[in-house]
Amino acid sequence: MQAYQIKAGQQIAGLEVVQRTLSAPTGHEVQVRIHAVSLNYRDLMIVNGSYxxxxxxxxxxxxxxxxxxxxxxxxxxxxxVGDRVAASFFPEWINGNPTTQNTAGALGAAVNGMLAEEVILSEDALVAIPKHLTYVEAAxxxxxGVTAWNSLFVEGGLRAGDSVLLLGTGGVSIWALQLAKAAGLRTIITSSSDEKLERARSLGASAxxxxxxxxxxxxxxxxxxDGKGVDLVLxxxxxxxxxxxxTSARMGGKVAIIGGVSGFGGEVNPxxxxxxxxxxxxxxVGSRSMFEDLNKFLSVVEIHPVVDRIFPFLQAREAFTHLEKAAHFGKVVIEVRQ
Ligand SMILES: NC(=O)c1ccc[n+]([C@@H]2O[C@H](COP(=O)([O-])OP(=O)(O)OC[C@H]3O[C@@H](n4cnc5c(N)ncnc54)[C@H](OP(=O)(O)O)[C@@H]3O)[C@@H](O)[C@H]2O)c1
Structure with missing residues (x-):
């Protein structure tokens, strides 16, 4: 089978296709034929050597x-055999609190990830995907998706009627916008582009x-x-x-610290x-059990995540370049098998 491989820091040009042979799964292992893979900002950071x-x-x-x-x-x-599945970001964080042990083996960084025609993972690393979603959407x-869910409803503890501020229109923020809309939250979203903000309004952004x-x-x-600030900022x-x-959070409010698309330095004034x-x-991100809770919610509200663009497997470099340009809205996906 074919897979991409990269050594951290080799840049997008360093992504290369290699042939790998997998042995038959044993014990609790499951062999999965991958149909679709989605890209995250983190994948760019790994390729650029900044993760x-x-x-x-x-x-x-x-x-x-x-x-x-x-x-x-x-x-x-x-x-x-035949079940439709996705892998949990942390194969060993099943539920409960994160620990250094259960978050050590995130896929696609220190251990092999998903940009391959086939993978073998422990059955504990996998979740069933909602029936209404295609493989492209589920990827x-x-x-x-899990980061947005955890931030809004687990760590954030938001309930219908609460307010949330979302920054930019990338993968996490647009997932959060769709989840927030379905859960009856008030959303304010920012972007560098009026065109993207128009699309955000059509997805239900309040402001x-x-x-x-x-x-x-x-x-x-x-x-x-009204001068108060929002309940939560992502x-x-x-x-x-x-x-x-x-400043944007209300008194007693919370800021979920997720990423650093403008860099990770800076100071916080106590x-x-x-x-x-x-x-x-x-x-x-979140645990497998958060992923399963999210899937239950998705199956009820039947959200279809926003997919900006789909690239074929052999154009993975082009997909990474597209993400790097930040012209996307929502998620960028590589279709491994059509
Ligand atoms: N902690 C975690 O568990 C976790 C999980 C997932 C992601 N992350 C992190 O979260 C960040 C976003 O990830 P992603 O995959 O959603 O990225 P992404 O899809 O690449 O989104 C990037 C978007 O961020 C927006 N942006 C850029 N500079 C900005 C600024 N100065 N102010 C506001 N928005 C800005 C842009 O939106 P516009 O084009 O609309 O301006 C851009 O399209 C990354 O740093 C990533 O590493 C962390």
Whole structure:
């Protein structure tokens, strides 16, 4: 079978197709024929050498894939041949709290990921995908979808009627917008593009702000919330946005610290948190059980995630380049098998 491999830091040009042979699954192993893989900003960071977890050896990139079970080891009980599955970002974080052990083996960084025609994983790493979703759509869930779910409803604890600020229109933010809309939350979303903001409104965004033409966008968030601020911010911007995100949260509100598309440095002024009792909460994707809860919700509300563009398997480099340009809205997917 064919797979891509990359050594961290080799840049997009370093992505190469290799032939690999898999032995038949044994014990609790499941062999999955991958149909689709979605890209995350993290996959770009690995390729560019800026991700903090790396391997000395070339690895198969990408955490997010969906496919069908084609063989199972003798002790497998959770799945059978023909089942439609996706892999959980952390194969060993099943439920409960994250630990250094159960978050050590995230797919596509230090260990092989999903950008391959076939993979073999433990049955514990897999979840069944919702019936209403195609493989392309299901491949968008494991990192961006679960991160949005965890931030909004697990760590964020939001309930219908609450408000959330989303930054930019990438994978996490658009997943969050779709989930928030379905759950009856009030959403404010920012973007560098009025065209993308128009699309966000058509997906149900309650209010939109262009962060290029309104650089002091936190003032607009406060204006839109009668001076109070939002219940939760999904902070994906990092050093260029964090102080403004903190200002945008209401007294007693929370900022889910997710990413750093503008870099990971910067300072946090403790005074900005103390007097207004605001909390910062680091998010690390989520557990398999969060993924399963999300799938239950998706099956009820029948959301179809926004897929910006689909690339064929042999154009994976073009797909990474497309993500790097940040012209996308929602998720970028590689179709491994049509
Ligand atoms: N902690 C976790 O568990 C976790 C999980 C998933 C992702 N992440 C992180 O979250 C971040 C987003 O990931 P993603 O996969 O959603 O990325 P993505 O799809 O590549 O989204 C990038 C988008 O961010 C927006 N953006 C860029 N600069 C911005 C700025 N200064 N202010 C506001 N928005 C800005 C742009 O939106 P517009 O084009 O609309 O301007 C851009 O399209 C990354 O840093 C990633 O590593 C963390």
């Amino acid at each position: 903090r977890v790396t391997s000395e050896n070339p690895v198969i990139p990408c955490s997010d894939g969906a496919g069908e079970v084609i063989a199972v080891g003798a002790q497998v009980t959770r799945f059978k 968008t869930i494991p990192c961006a 939109t702000i262009n962060y290029k033409t309104t650089p002091e966008w936190q003032d607009e968030v406060l204006r839109l919330t 902070e994906v911007g990092g050093q260029g946005t964090l102080p403004r995100s903190i 005074a900005a948190l103390i007097g207004s009792v605001k909390r910062l909460a680091g998010i690390f």
